[in-house]
Amino acid sequence: MSEEKHHISSYKSHLFVLLALFVLTGASVAVTSLEMGPFNTLVAMLIAGGKAAIVLIWFMHLKFDNKLYAIFTTFVLVIFLLVLYVTFFDYSYR
Amino acid sequence: MSETTTAKHVSFLEYKGKYKGILGWIFSTDHKRVGLLYLYTMLVFFSIAAILGLLMKIQLIAPGYTIMGPQTYNSMFTVHGIIMIFIIVVPGLPAVFGNFFLPLMIGAKDVAFPRLNLASWWIYIIGILVVLSSQFLGGWPDTGWTFYAPYSFRTPANVLPALFGAFILGFSSILTGINFVVTIHRMRAPGMTWLKMPLFPWTLYATAWIQVLATPVIGITLLLTVMERVLGVGVFDPALGGDPILYQHLFWIYSHPAVYIMILPGMGAISEILPVFSRKSIYGYKAIVLSSLAIAFVGYFVWGHHMFTSGMSGRALYAFSFLTFLVAIPSAIKVFNWVATIHKGSLNLQTPFYWATSFIFVFMIGGLTGLVLGSLATNVHVHDTHFVVAHFHFIVFGGTGYAFMAALHYWFPKMFGRMYDASWANIGWATFFGGFLTLYLPMFALGLQGMPRRYYDYLPEFHTGNIISSLGAILMIAGALIVITNLVRSSRHGEKVTGKNPWGGRTLEWESDTPPTLENWDEIPKVTEGPYDYK
Ligand SMILES: [Cu+2]
Numbered sequence: 346m347s348e349e350k351h352h353i354s355s356y357k358s359h360l361f362v363l364l365a366l367f368v369l370t371g372a373s374v375a376v377t378s379l380e381m382g383p384f385n386t387l388v389a390m391l392i393a394g395g396k397a398a399i400v401l402i403w404f405m406h407l408k409f410d411n412k413l414y415a416i417f418t419t420f421v422l423v424i425f426l427l428v429l430y431v432t433f434f435d436y437s438y439r
Numbered sequence: 440m441s442e443t444t445t446a447k448h449v450s451f452l453e454y455k456g457k458y459k460g461i462l463g464w465i466f467s468t469d470h471k472r473v474g475l476l477y478l479y480t481m482l483v484f485f486s487i488a489a490i491l492g493l494l495m496k497i498q499l500i501a502p503g504y505t506i507m508g509p510q511t512y513n514s515m516f517t518v519h520g521i522i523m524i525f526i527i528v529v530p531g532l533p534a535v536f537g538n539f540f541l542p543l544m545i546g547a548k549d550v551a552f553p554r555l556n557l558a559s560w561w562i563y564i565i566g567i568l569v570v571l572s573s574q575f576l577g578g579w580p581d582t583g584w585t586f587y588a589p590y591s592f593r594t595p596a597n598v599l600p601a602l603f604g605a606f607i608l609g610f611s612s613i614l615t616g617i618n619f620v621v622t623i624h625r626m627r628a629p630g631m632t633w634l635k636m637p638l639f640p641w642t643l644y645a646t647a648w649i650q651v652l653a654t655p656v657i658g659i660t661l662l663l664t665v666m667e668r669v670l671g672v673g674v675f676d677p678a679l680g681g682d683p684i685l686y687q688h689l690f691w692i693y694s695h696p697a698v699y700i701m702i703l704p705g706m707g708a709i710s711e712i713l714p715v716f717s718r719k720s721i722y723g724y725k726a727i728v729l730s731s732l733a734i735a736f737v738g739y740f741v742w743g744h745h746m747f748t749s750g751m752s753g754r755a756l757y758a759f760s761f762l763t764f765l766v767a768i769p770s771a772i773k774v775f776n777w778v779a780t781i782h783k784g785s786l787n788l789q790t791p792f793y794w795a796t797s798f799i800f801v802f803m804i805g806g807l808t809g810l811v812l813g814s815l816a817t818n819v820h821v822h823d824t825h826f827v828v829a830h831f832h833f834i835v836f837g838g839t840g841y842a843f844m845a846a847l848h849y850w851f852p853k854m855f856g857r858m859y860d861a862s863w864a865n866i867g868w869a870t871f872f873g874g875f876l877t878l879y880l881p882m883f884a885l886g887l888q889g890m891p892r893r894y895y896d897y898l899p900e901f902h903t904g905n906i907i908s909s910l911g912a913i914l915m916i917a918g919a920l921i922v923i924t925n926l927v928r929s930s931r932h933g934e935k936v937t938g939k940n941p942w943g944g945r946t947l948e949w950e951s952d953t954p955p956t957l958e959n960w961d962e963i964p965k966v967t968e969g970p971y972d973y974k
Binding site for chain 1: 692754758
């Protein structure tokens with residue numbers, strides 16, 4: 346484990362993450378007032394996905410870590426997205 | 440680890456750590472002791488759940504009230520299911536043989552996080568206690584182990600402890616999964632490349648990923664059901680605008696992959712045993728590795744086959760049926776590989792081999808009847824009948840259970856340093872196998888005749904099949920008693936095994952002492968050959 350360097354994030358980048366999360370939370374509340382039918386769910390999911398990505402990449406250091414972690418995380422997210430897709434596939438044809 | 444300083448060449452069963460007696464076990468971070476803790480816990484709860492199963496079968500030996508009424512019967516199949524699924528087969532082989540043998544097979548001293556490993560067992564025990572607290576907190580649930588909405592939040596029966604207990608048991612499973620992924624990535628002995636790793640660790644690896652990724656889904660689903668019941672949040676309740684089919688989606692998004700959590704390590708154990716008793720290297724090592732990973736991956740997307748009659752959209756039905764047929768392919772690949780491994784081997788007919796080959800037999804019956812359930816037209820007819828019950832007992836009990844017994848008889852001398860009585864083991868196996876087939880085969884016929892599952896009573900025309908099935912249950916329990924008595928007795932009084940390698944296996948665990956020492960190796964072994972080089 347000694348071969349891994351530790352990246353120290355600045356307060357600035359943490360602040361950026363915090364602000365981005367606030368803004369996106371506001372956005373997901375705001376979009377509920379728009380009437381977009383089934384796309385309301387899609388937009389809410391996309392915003393939530395964006396928030397998760399910000400947390401993973403900067404706050405949880407995926408960007409600075411061994412590439413292997415990024416590959417695994419992406420793979421896991423692909424499975425997760427497919428599971429969501431298959432579930433909504435049922436709902437969209439009901 | 441604090442226990443490391445004690446003398447070398449004292450077996451893990453005998454060393455003295457910081458604590459004495461039973462405390463030296465329940466606070467031990469040694470992967471081998473943790474594995475045995477799981478084994479003993481499972482033995483206790485398997486016995487309880489098996490007795491519940493036997494009582495249900497006695498109830499069904501004649502129509503009408505035999506020994507219990509409907510409410511008792513409903514609670515019995517629920518508790519039987521919860522114990523068997525969440526406490527026995529889901530932790531199953533990974534918790535017992537994964538813990539015990541993963542480090543030995545990859546040449547490590549322990550798992551990556553020994554304390555977390557012990558914590559997993561404690562969380563498991565806490566989960567069990569929470570489930571059992573039902574007895575004192577208002578009685579047992581009657582929902583079936585699936586807790587289907589909306590019944591699970593409308594029933595007057597007490598479901599909260601069972602829901603919450605299953606939720607806690609999930610954490611144990613996740614932590615074991617994380618531990619194994621890290622162990623396999625970081626702690627393989629020098630020279631053990633990915634493709635020199637034995638197949639049992641490979642299946643543990645595939646399983647661990649499912650444990651980590653799928654289990655949180657059941658966790659949140661069970662919590663939502665708790666919230667639905669206590670607070671009436673209305674996610675699943677149609678009266679509040681919720682969708683009960685969403686419950687089924689979420690439940691099976693976990694619970695189908697969970698079937699692979701149960702069966703994949705079993706397949707791995709079978710892949711270890713067959714080459715050893717055929718004196719031949721495994722046929723198609725890479726095909727087995729790839730099919731394990733393929734099963735783990737495709738297995739995420741087939742859950743809808745549990746919901747063909749629930750009211751999903753037509754297109755979703757086709758998609759799930761197609762994907763279900765797809766996932767049958769990698770399972771069939773494994774069966775071909777196993778049969779080809781035995782083919783022209785010089786067979787050593789010992790108890791593990793009997794369990795392993797009968798595994799293939801019952802697994803094939805379970806798999807092929809699974810296709811009847813996976814195709815839409817036939818599914819509608821046999822859905823929720825005894826056919827389904829027979830099918831999944833062939834897979835979960837016939838598959839995982841037989842693999843577990845095969846693994847136990849295979850690794851027993853390494854684990855306890857003693858050998859069981861071979862003739863009693865064989866008699867037990869034969870009795871069990873005969874009883875198993877007599878118990879479950881008639882249930883296929885009963886299902887096709889239209890006998891629904893989960894009823895304490897039935898129409899007179901189902902009587903014959905039920906009598907045969909119930910007698911089979913008694914025979915099977917007798918077989919299980921012989922097997923378990925033989926193993927428990929032999930673990931204390933069996934003939935001592937001093938050689939490292941009683942079966943002539945080629946994987947690393949047979950190079951450790953019998954039974955292994957605290958840290959398994961004086962020196963970490965170097966790996967130069969593949970795991971199954973017989974010829
Ligand atoms: Cu399934």
